[in-house]
Amino acid sequence: MMIWIHSDRPLTLKRLLNAWKQLDFSQVKAGDGSPSSHEERLSRIVEASLPYRRQGEEGFWQEEEAALYTLSDLIGRSLSVAVTPLVVPLSVPALWLPLLTGWEVRRWQQAEELFSPLALLWLREWGARTDHMLSGTVLHAVEADGVGLLLCQRDDGPSIVHEQRNHTEEHVDEAMFLLQVNLDDASPEWMAYAMSALFAAGANDVSFFPMTMKKGRPGTMVQVMCYASQLEVMKELLFRETTTFGVRYFPVVCHRLARRFCQVETRWGEVTVKLGYLRGERVQVAPEYAHCAALAERAGVPLKQVYQEALAIAVTQTPQQM
Numbered sequence: 001m002m003i004w005i006h007s008d009r010p011l012t013l014k015r016l017l018n019a020w021k022q023l024d025f026s027q028v029k030a031g032d033g034s035p036s037s038h039e040e041r042l043s044r045i046v047e048a049s050l051p052y053r054r055q056g057e058e059g060f061w062q063e064e065e066a067a068l069y070t071l072s073d074l075i076g077r078s079l080s081v082a083v084t085p086l087v088v089p090l091s092v093p094a095l096w097l098p099l100l101t102g103w104e105v106r107r108w109q110q111a112e113e114l115f116s117p118l119a120l121l122w123l124r125e126w127g128a129r130t131d132h133m134l135s136g137t138v139l140h141a142v143e144a145d146g147v148g149l150l151l152c153q154r155d156d157g158p159s160i161v162h163e164q165r166n167h168t169e170e171h172v173d174e175a176m177f178l179l180q181v182n183l184d185d186a187s188p189e190w191m192a193y194a195m196s197a198l199f200a201a202g203a204n205d206v207s208f209f210p211m212t213m214k215k216g217r218p219g220t221m222v223q224v225m226c227y228a229s230q231l232e233v234m235k236e237l238l239f240r241e242t243t244t245f246g247v248r249y250f251p252v253v254c255h256r257l258a259r260r261f262c263q264v265e266t267r268w269g270e271v272t273v274k275l276g277y278l279r280g281e282r283v284q285v286a287p288e289y290a291h292c293a294a295l296a297e298r299a300g301v302p303l304k305q306v307y308q309e310a311l312a313i314a315v316t317q318t319p320q321q322m
Contacts, residue, residue, distance in 0.1 A: 002159065004131065004150040005083040005123075010108055010115035011147070013067035013122060019144040020071060023151055038072060045121045052117040055093040064118040071122070080159055080169060082131035083123060089113050102163060102175075102229030104130040129162035129175075158255065158279075163227045170258040170277060175228040176204070178252045179235065181244040182211065184219035191220065194241035201237055202230050204254075225252065257284060258322065264313040268295040271310040273318075280322045285314050 003023075005016065045068065053061055085104040091111040099120045140151040162175035183191070195206045205225040213219040222242065226234045228251075235247050257276035264271055264287075271291045276284030287310035296303040 002080045002082060002136065002152045004152055005081065005128075006148040006150075007084070007087060007146060009146040010087050010089050010113050011083075011119045012064060012116040013071060013119045014063050014116075015145045015147045016119065016149075017067040017070055019142050019147045019149045022142040022144060023149055024140045025151070041125055042069065042072060045118060045125055048121050049117050052096055052099070055095060056114060056117075060114070060116075061118075064116050068118055068122060080161070080164070080171075081123065081126045081128035083128050085130060086115065086120075088115065102227070127161065127164035127166040129164065131160075131162075163229060167256055167259045170279065171256055173227075173254045173256065174251075176252045176254050177226055177228055177231050177234075177249050179224040179226070179231075179238065179247055179249040181222045181238050181242060181247050182213055182219055183222060183243055184213045184217045186220070186243045190242065191222065194222070194237065197237055197241055198224055198234060201233050202226065203234060225254070260318075260322075262314060262318050264310050264317060266295065266306060266309045266313065268299045268301065268306055271295065271306070273310060273314040275314070275318055277322045282318065282320050282322075285311055285318070287311055287314065 005011075007015070009015070046065065085106050086100070087108040088100065088105045089108040089111060092114065096115075096117055099117055103120070136152040138150050138152050142149050158170040158172050161171045161173055164171050164173060191208065195208075198206045203224050203226050205223075207223045209221040209223065211219050211221050222238070222244075224234050224238070231249065235249070238244060238247050257278055258280075260275040260277065262273050262275065264273055272288045274284070274286045274288065275282055276286070287307050289307075292306040292310060293303055296306045299306075
């Protein structure tokens with residue numbers, strides 16, 4: 001199920017809430033989020049908004065925070081969020097501009113209105129994407145104060161998203177980039193450091209591949225996958241931390257399974273196991289290596305013995321269907 005947001009004015013949570021209250025969520029199943037995880041999400045949004053409070057009237061912030069906590073009705077429901085290109089006013093404070101990273105935007109002529117930093121942080125926390133077109137069936141549509149909401153039943157396939165960092169639902173991310181550089185003169189220590197720096201900056205994946213370069217020289221290809229919003233950061237790191245004179249990059253698509261985690265009790269101790277679901281069916285079961293390795297070392301038994309027992313228990317104790 002998806003909720004699709006369109007705003008003719010700069011988006012605020014107060015305006016969003018006015019439309020939200022009119023939606024019928026009776027057809028949306030409840031999710032499995034715990035109250036503590038709900039509170040953690042809200043706390044992260046409020047904490048992230050603190051640097052932006054220097055600009056904007058206090059009454060504006062109070063109204064937005066009140067709307068934020070009321071909108072927590074979304075938390076615990078099986079919904080994904082999409083939004084049309086955001087309206088940006090001409091008078092947006094420079095301090096707020098980093099909040100627009102990764103979003104598609106259009107200009108708002110009237111200078112007296114501001115978008116809400118809390119609204120953009122709320123969208124990002126829920127893995128919202130910019131979406132020009134819908135695919136599915138509209139179950140309910142409402143409008144209030146320039147904000148339109150569509151509650152949609154998606155097609156059977158995985159949702160098409162941009163930068164969804166919450167992987168609890170199966171999705172196809174179309175906003176990824178693959179970067180490659182070829183090296184034949186870089187120290188292995190430098191390359192290891194570069195890998196650490198790329199991961200620390202948010203790379204989804206970093207790999208090294210042996211290759212043959214010009215004049216028969218043995219070399220290494222460094223390959224990095226990242227979200228579109230991190231492309232410039234990754235390019236700069238590759239230029240600064242490796243010896244390359246050029247970076248090639250191109251858009252890629254990543255299909256991710258829905259992920260769940262469970263705990264299983266082996267004879268040596270507890271192991272976390274990651275489960276992967278394709279269209280609601282469990283197709284992957286993977287005990288966490290670090291947990292298995294720690295138990296194997298402590299008990300003096302082979303790693304594969306701990307891994308195989310955790311795998312067998314998880315297969316029998318977890319549902320085949322989501």
